[in-house]
Amino acid sequence: MGINKVLYRLKEYETVTGVVLSTDSVAQLRRGFGVVLTLRPGPGETWDITASSYVGCIELSDAIFHIRPKLAVGTLWEWLTWAYDISSLRFRPPVTSVDELTGNSEWLVLFFIKECFTIWRKGLRTEYEQQEQTLDKIRGQLRVAPTLQRWMKQEYRFVCTYDEPTRQGKENKLLYAGMRHMAQKRYRNGEIRRELERLLRLFESVEKGQMDTPALPVSASEQVAELARIRITRLNRQYVQALSLLALYWKMTEFSMYEGNVLCDSFILDMNELFERYIARRLAEELRVHGIEVQAQPLHWLAEANRLRIIPDLILKNRSGREIVLDAKYKVRGERSGNPDVYQMLAYMTARSTSSGILLYVAGAERVDKIRNTDKKIYQWSLGVDEWTDRKSQDERFERIIQHIVSMLEE
Known part of the structure; x- marks a missing residue:
């Protein structure tokens, strides 16, 4: 039988009092969310908890904290779509309230899934990687010196280097890593998990096996850094929206932790960073x-x-x-x-x-x-x-x- 979790609602910089938490939850909040929530002892065995400039949702084993911004949903959505360059969603918000936008990641995952299926239908980007093999006939470029060495040993085969097509490019591997991480989460909409599993099978099928990606749990900060290093050209332009959505997803799940059997999940957004990114991107576009x-x-x-x-x-x-x-x-x-x-x-x-x-x-x-x-x-x-x-x-x-x-x- 599951534990009934208490939902605590507060706004940025607001304090909620009388919070009852287990020892594990207190430790997790202090260790993983110290910049998001500040804990102070209250009367008895309760806690006074104050929010900072982060908004979103933190789910512990016995409590849920939902932190709302002091902004209208339209404003928050405007900042998000500019900051993360999600131009396809700029004029059609998928949510109608701040609670929906900051309460969970389902809307973001749904749009990411949609973009990934679009990429799949258009065809995953193929790259070429150089391989070297010893073959019975010449393929690609013959490597003369190592071939002659083999012939001196009466092994009459050819050492060749050639370009082999692969879909194990950085863009595909990052999308795949995002899908795997998303598939570990719980969703109220059961269709999300089914669609993620379908996408994973499709991406795995292109190489007749699992895509090359780090084992979970994935480091969100490392993934954000990898995404920032991708240069957009005409060859990978169809990936822009999916990669933008994925960057936002990694930023908002950066604080999530899985420790043993104790689940601590989050969907958190730093409003200071969001405002700075919004101003920077909008100014760059309009001043250009x-x-x-x-x-x-x-x-x-x-x-x-x-x-x-x-x-x-x-x-x-x-x-x-x-x-x-x-x-x-x-x-x-x-x-x-x-x-x-x-x-x-x-x-x-x-x-x-x-x-x-x-x-x-x-x-x-x-x-x-x-x-x-x-x-x-x-x-x-x-x-x-x-x-x-x-x-x-x-x-x-x-x-x-x-x-x-x-x-x-x-x-």
Whole structure:
């Protein structure tokens, strides 16, 4: 008989009190989810648990934590599709509520399955790998020296190298690894597991055996890094959407752990990182037509001898080399809370020897600060996003920001 799990709902930075957890669950939360949830002892044997800037769902053996964002579902979906370049889903959200979007991974897995079947119907990408074999007749390129050595031993065969077609390319292996990981999870929709198993059989059949992939459990961070290294060309363009969905899946399941018989599953999204990726990708796309390049997270040193390392979010640079430093802040700008951000931006601008910096907040009042005795200006701008902001208003605000940036770089 299964244990009844208690569902705890909270928003970003919200605290839930009176939480009862087993010793194993407390240990797992502290060890694996310390950046997501903070635990403090409460009355009796209970816990007070506070969320950070992560949203999603954490399922333990005796409890489920569902952390919701302080955003409308349309806003969150807009950020996701831009951040992970899921253009095919940008205008048709598969969910209608924040609970659906952050509560489980089923919608994401369903769309990944659909994209993989599309790739299969079009044909898996074939690559060629060089092989060397000793054959009865020449195939490909004859290797003269080793062939003569065999003939001297009266072994009259040919050593040849040739290209052999294979579907064990990186794209196919990464998709297959994703399917295998997804197949280990539990789903309310039983059709998902059946479709995943069908996909696995199809991918395994192309090489008359199992695809070459690491044994489970798969490291999500390693898979995300591998996906980032894939260069998209005309030869693998049909993989773009599936790989984008897979990158999002790996990021949101990065905290999942399987330890013995104790299941600890998660579907977690870092809102700070999401906001930064959204800003970076959208700016890159919309500023490109104006001849402005967006460089993401370049490494610089503030002090001599490579000391005091700093990493600004974005550098915006026009064709003449003029640039602006931009830092995305997933928070509401307050009248006093902006000072540390201003000092941070001033350090970035000093390291880059640039006179303009932009602090871009989710919401809050806007202002411009001229730094005394310098030519430096720091612009504190806001997207004006809250739980009720509609998409049209966001697009209008973003367009205003684009025009401001273009004007600043043309001055």
